[in-house]
Amino acid sequence: MKTSMKTGPRVAHVATIDLTVHALLLPQLRALRDAGYEVTAVSAPGPFVPLIAAAGIRHIAWRHATRAWDPRSDLLALRELAGILRRERFDIVHTHTPKPGVMGRIAARLAGVPCVANTVHGFDATPDDRLAKRIAFMGAERAAALFSDLELYQSRADLRRAVRTAIVPSSKAVFLGNGTDLSRFDPRAVDVEVRRAVGQVKGVSEVQAEANNGWQRLKIKTQSGKDPREDIFKLVKTNGWSLRELRLERGSLEEYFVRITAEQVQGTKAGETQA
Secondary structure, eight states: OOOOOOOOOEEEEEEEEHHHIIIIIHHHHHHHHHTTOEEEEEEEOOTTHHHHHHTTOEEEEOTTOOSSOOHHHHHHHHHHHHHHHHHHTOSEEEEESHHHHHHHHHHHHHTTOSEEEEEEOOOSSOTTSOHHHHHHHHHHHHHHHTTOSEEEESOHHHHHHHHHTTSSOGGGEEEOOOSOOGGGGOGGGSOHHHHHHHHTSTTEEEEEEEEETTEEEEEEEEOTTOOTHHHHHHHHHHHTOOOOOOOOOOOOHHHHHHHHHHHHHHHHHHHHHHO
16 A cells, blocks of 8 residues: 655745855745745755755755856756756745846746746846846846746835836735844833843943843943953842843953043043143
């Protein structure tokens, strides 16, 4: 009796180089894998491939992929990519960055992939570039968009530009977003009482605070020759606070110079006042 293991949809993410996969896409690939998808990364081979594999993501080498535009090598790369996608029979192909975005959308559709998506991380041509460059690059984007089912934009400005210039219809353009939620680092989110209590510890001269992804991070400057870590730890324990890390960092020469200069200026002003 034969049994077959049921797997989720097979999805491939296509980028030019392995660094893009490892540095930018790996969290997304892991999330898809954990959600039950069968995930594959396609890019040029490189030193980050072992790290991608160690993260549990299958990698296929796209050997003719290059970052520079060159008609002859790009034709070879397009033919190779179409062959990979046709052979693997993915359910979803998701392309990234301008060059794989153009070639990948076309190759995926020619290979018969049912669902083709593209993330626009930015356009190769800005509105300030010369007309010939804008026509070439934005024309390629418009042509490639004809082969996709969904266009995701990390920039609202790029999305508005794409829709305004008819590169993509608004019906399949979605704002994805990117970047850091600055509210997580708002000093106002830090408990004032915590900051004040630490500032009163003997040997502490200054406390700088920021919120960091749900934690309160304090940068504590100490008086010369003082190490108040033991007293700070006692304060944390007494108040029942959670402590993730408490470490000593040596200041840079620049920081010492600024501090010494400031002390000298303050001393000079105090002398002038007394006189």
